[in-house]
Amino acid sequence: xxxxxxxxxxRRPASALIWLVPPVxxxxxxxxxxxxxxxxxxxxxxxxxxxxxxxxxxxxxxxxRRGRIIDTLRRRCAEQEAAFRHxxxxxxxxxxxxxxxxxxxxxxxxxxGASADEVLRxxxxxxxxxxxxxxxxxxxxxxxxxxxxxxxxxxxxAHRAFVxxxxxxxxxxxxxxxxxxxxxxxxxxxxxxFGDLLHLDHGTALIGRLADSIAVLGGSRPGxxxxxxxxxxxxxxxAMSRIMDYRRVxxxxxxxxxxxxxxxxxxxHALAELLDNATRYSPPQTRVHLTAVEVQSGVAVExxxxxxxxxxxxxxxxxxxxxxxxxxxxxxxxxxTPRLGLAVVSRLAKTYAFRVSLRPSAYGGVRxxxxxxxxxxxxxxxxxxxxARAATLPPPxxxxxxxxxxxxxxxxxxxxxxxxxxxxxxxxxxxxxxxxSRAARQAAAAAAGRPPRRRSPAAEPPPQPxxxxxxxxxxVNGEEPTTDSRGPFSDExxxxxx
Amino acid sequence: MSKPKNPWDQGNPDRLYILTTGRASxxxxxxxxxVTLIVARSETDPGLQPEHAAIVRMCDYPLSVAEISAYLTLxxxxxxxxxTDLLTNDQVEARPPVPVAALPDVRLLEAVMHGLQNL
Numbered sequence: 001x002x003x004x005x006x007x008x009x010x011r012r013p014a015s016a017l018i019w020l021v022p023p024v025x026x027x028x029x030x031x032x033x034x035x036x037x038x039x040x041x042x043x044x045x046x047x048x049x050x051x052x053x054x055x056x057x058x059x060x061x062x063x064x065r066r067g068r069i070i071d072t073l074r075r076r077c078a079e080q081e082a083a084f085r086h087x088x089x090x091x092x093x094x095x096x097x098x099x100x101x102x103x104x105x106x107x108x109x110x111x112x113g114a115s116a117d118e119v120l121r122x123x124x125x126x127x128x129x130x131x132x133x134x135x136x137x138x139x140x141x142x143x144x145x146x147x148x149x150x151x152x153x154x155x156x157x158a159h160r161a162f163v164x165x166x167x168x169x170x171x172x173x174x175x176x177x178x179x180x181x182x183x184x185x186x187x188x189x190x191x192x193x194f195g196d197l198l199h200l201d202h203g204t205a206l207i208g209r210l211a212d213s214i215a216v217l218g219g220s221r222p223g224x225x226x227x228x229x230x231x232x233x234x235x236x237x238x239a240m241s242r243i244m245d246y247r248r249v250x251x252x253x254x255x256x257x258x259x260x261x262x263x264x265x266x267x268x269h270a271l272a273e274l275l276d277n278a279t280r281y282s283p284p285q286t287r288v289h290l291t292a293v294e295v296q297s298g299v300a301v302e303x304x305x306x307x308x309x310x311x312x313x314x315x316x317x318x319x320x321x322x323x324x325x326x327x328x329x330x331x332x333x334x335x336x337t338p339r340l341g342l343a344v345v346s347r348l349a350k351t352y353a354f355r356v357s358l359r360p361s362a363y364g365g366v367r368x369x370x371x372x373x374x375x376x377x378x379x380x381x382x383x384x385x386x387x388a389r390a391a392t393l394p395p396p397x398x399x400x401x402x403x404x405x406x407x408x409x410x411x412x413x414x415x416x417x418x419x420x421x422x423x424x425x426x427x428x429x430x431x432x433x434x435x436x437s438r439a440a441r442q443a444a445a446a447a448a449g450r451p452p453r454r455r456s457p458a459a460e461p462p463p464q465p466x467x468x469x470x471x472x473x474x475x476v477n478g479e480e481p482t483t484d485s486r487g488p489f490s491d492e493x494x495x496x497x498x
Numbered sequence: 499m500s501k502p503k504n505p506w507d508q509g510n511p512d513r514l515y516i517l518t519t520g521r522a523s524x525x526x527x528x529x530x531x532x533v534t535l536i537v538a539r540s541e542t543d544p545g546l547q548p549e550h551a552a553i554v555r556m557c558d559y560p561l562s563v564a565e566i567s568a569y570l571t572l573x574x575x576x577x578x579x580x581x582t583d584l585l586t587n588d589q590v591e592a593r594p595p596v597p598v599a600a601l602p603d604v605r606l607l608e609a610v611m612h613g614l615q616n617l
Binding site: 234240264 | 510511512513514515516518519520521522532548567572573574575576578
């Protein structure tokens with residue numbers, strides 16, 4: 001285009017002279033003819049030649065003028081074509097950018113919670129465009145943004161509905177579990193009813209786990225909240241109690257630590273899901289091993305099964321599921337047979353900074369390791385071997401003291417007193433008073449007689465609640481404590497035996 | 499039975515069926531009554547389940563099944579299952595509370611009573 005334009009420019013002075021050529025030639029011819037013809041014909045020839053020359057000059061100048069007009073027109077046309085082509089290219093670029101950059105950016109902004117107007121303000125074309133074309137772009141963008149927003153809103157409300165329903169189910173399940181616990185206490189004497197209650201209890205726990213899973217995927221927290229730290233042993237058992245095949249889980253050594261209150265429920269839930277996977281994808285006759293050891297960065301809980309294991313492809317998939325959990329519950333992804341487990345685990349892991357990995361196990365199955373971060377771990381409430389005692393068992397001794405002086409086991413009290421003083425000795429000492437008393441008791445069992453049994457508590461040192469109460473009453477009565485202490489004590493022990 | 503009285507509801511994620519791995523009763527003919535006295539026969543073993551360990555620890559002195567149940571705040575059936583485990587491992591010993599055979603037969607007493615009335 002540009003080349004032809006420049007050639008026009010170059011030809012212009014030449015073409016300006018060219019139109020003179022025919023009239024000049026004709027004029028020369030006319031003059032020649034007028035000179036050559038006889039004198040009588042000279043005047044008409046001259047006239048005719050002049051007329052023809054003028055006509056040719058007119059025609060030629062007109063032709064040149066038109067040629068010039070055509071030139072300018074062509075030039076303008078080329079310029080316009082270039083401009084149009086440029087615009088076309090720009091629009092093409094802009095449209096491509098709309099498709100590749102602006103729309104994804106807009107959708108991204110929407111998913112982060114921006115409103116439609118904000119998004120439209122944020123997302124602008126780079127280069128200024130035709131107003132009409134830009135308006136068309138904006139309208140495309142707007143309709144897409146609005147559609148996406150409507151869909152996001154739908155998804156959001158579906159999420160909320162999910163979570164809401166899950167919350168209600170959780171509340172009912174919790175109430176049900178409390179009621180069942182009361183019923184278990186009430187009907188604890190009847191093994192048949194009790195067995196049925198345990199069965200129901202288990203079923204309720206399974207329902208609760210499902211509700212928790214849905215709540216977690218909906219972006220909420222799992223069910224209950226615990227105020228006090230719970231020993232890890234009980235947390236692991238809590239996780240076991242929420243799966244179908246808890247009988248197949250072997251709970252091995254557990255680190256003697258506790259989990260802080262906020263971390264308890266997520267940990268229970270994540271472990272329950274992992275245990276559920278382990279029991280579900282391994283043959284029913286195999287065992288699943290559950291251990292917990294302390295590591296540098298916290299506590300590692302290991303779940304090992306002897307199942308079919310993970311193929312490379314399956315492992316990639318599970319890793320992918322564990323990776324992208326922040327999208328939350330996508331109703332479309334659920335499909336016919338929803339696989340919630342790993343999604344729930346990864347979601348919880350992301351929220352509470354658990355580290356989860358699934359690797360092939362030495363047994364051939366899968367070994368799942370969940371590392372609980374240090375900030376969720378605290379010292380166990382009852383250090384030194386009594387792993388779950390604080391949460392499971394009330395100390396028998398203090399409960400007896402206030403009211404009834406009936407049958408307190410004195411051996412329970414002694415070692416704790418002694419263990420305050422010296423480290424390793426109490427175990428040895430406890431055996432010393434224990435052995436004769438047990439021997440005496442066996443003798444008593446053989447003879448079914450009372451005297452040896454009465455002798456054995458008397459032989460044991462006296463820090464019994466009954467004793468000091470007796471001493472108290474005798475002191476109130478003004479009697480000497482040491483002489484009378486044996487009397488009420490032996491009475492009580494005989495009372496107890498009957 | 500209100501909630502705060504029950505220590506389990508204040509912070510224990512265990513359920514009862516976990517303690518006994520789902521068993522509610524034992525098929526064994528070990529008859530454990532509410533008043534059967536239980537005595538430990540060995541020291542606690544670190545490998546024991548905490549509940550078992552607690553029973554062994556507290557039964558150093560003879561305790562009835564009902565008492566164990568009360569101190570552990572566990573239902574009697576659960577305690578019975580736990581005790582059966584311990585009994586099969588010979589870690590505790592059960593002792594019938596009152597030798598029933600030592601009591602006179604009720605029918606005999608009735609016969610005596612009737613005989614006396616007939617005099």
